[in-house]
Amino acid sequence: MNQYVTGAIIKELREKNHMTQAKLAEKLSVTDKSISKWETGKGYPDISLLESLAKELNVSITELIAGNAVSNANVSANMLRSKFYVCPVCGNVIHSMGEAVINCHGVRLTVCEPEQTDENHRIFIERVEDEYFVRIDHKMMKTHYISFMAAVSSDKIQMVKLYPEGNAEARFKINGVKKILFYCNRDGLFSLDVNRMTDGCSA
Template sequence: MNPYVTGQTIQMLREKRGITQKQLAEQLFISDKTVSKWETGKGLPDITLLEPLAKALHVSVPELISGTAVTNRNRTANMLKTQWYVCPLCGNVISAAGEGAFHCCGIALPPLVPEEPDESHTISVECMDGEYFVRMEHPMTKSHYLSFFAAVTSERVTLVKLYPEQEPETRLPARGRGWLYACCNRHGLFRIPLPKR
C-alpha cells in the first residue's frame, strides 16, 4: 500500500469515472493545472483535499490511498455471505454482507477466512427452548480468548461479544439454517453449520 495517494491512482480513478481534469478541478474548487501536476507526479494533493477528492472520485479515502477500489458484488445482501473483520489491537468486530475496505486503529483489516474447528477448538451446540446453547472449551485468559460467537442465517446476524476471563459460552436464537461462528484471538475464525432444530 502506498503511504499517500499517487498521481497514477488519481488519473486511473478519474478516467474510470469518465471525467476530465477540468471537471474534477471544478468539483474541488482548484485549477485543472493542479490536477495535471498531481497526475504527472509533480505535486500531491493537500491532506485537507483527500476527503473531497475521494468523494469526487466515488471511492473511500482508504481506497484512494491504496489505489484499489472495492466493489461489492453481493447485490442481494445475502447474510450467509457475511465477511468478518476483527481489529487485532482493540478487538473491534465488523461484519459486512459483502466485501469492503475497513480500517480500525490505523490498520487495514483483512477479512477473516473461516475454518473448520480443530481438536483444540471444538464447538458444542445444544438446542433448548428455541435457542442454541453454544460452548467451546477455551482457556479465556487475557492473552488468549474467544472474541465472539455469531449465528448467521439468510436473514440475520446475531453476534455475542465475549471478553477475557468470561465463560466461553452463550445462547443464540435458533432461527433456521445457516452458520455458527466462533473467533479466537490467536487462532482465527471457526465455522460449523447450525444444527437443525
C-alpha cells in the first residue's frame, strides 16, 4: 500500500488508544464499515479527514502519513541524547532533543547516527582559557566540507555553522561540555567524547 496513509498504522494507533472501530467511526462521523475498509486497505480516508483522524489517534498528521508514531523516551530532555537531521537537498540542519518526524524539501529526514572519528576526519582540541578550540583536519571545498560543529553538555548545546570558504574550526565555552560532534557533507556525523581528550590532543 503506497497511498498517503496506511491501514496498518490506523489500526495500530486505534488499538493503542483502546478504541473500537465503531467508536472511532462515531468520532469521525463515518461508518464503522469505512474504518474497516481503511484498515484492510480496501479504501482510504478522505484527505479532509486527516486532521480529525490524527487528533483522535493522538498523533500529528505527519506521523500519521509517515506511518510512524513517535515515542519520545528522552522526557528529561538530556541534551547529550540530542539528535541531528540534515536535509540532503538544502543542507538544513535540524536539532531535536528526542525522536521526531521531520521533513524538508519533501524528503523525510532520518536521524544522523554518529560515528567515531577516523583518519580522514581527525579532530584536534586545545583548551584556551575557558574555551575549547576545535579544529578538524579536513579540506573545505564546495563539494566536500564540514557543515557544522557542536559542543554538547547535559543542559546545553553550542552549534557553529561552517561554510566551504572558511576553516573547519570553532571555539566553544568549556562549561560542562561532554561531546564534540561535527558533520561531513559526504561522510555524515562524527562524535568524540571530550573526557578522553587532554590539552592539545587529537583523535
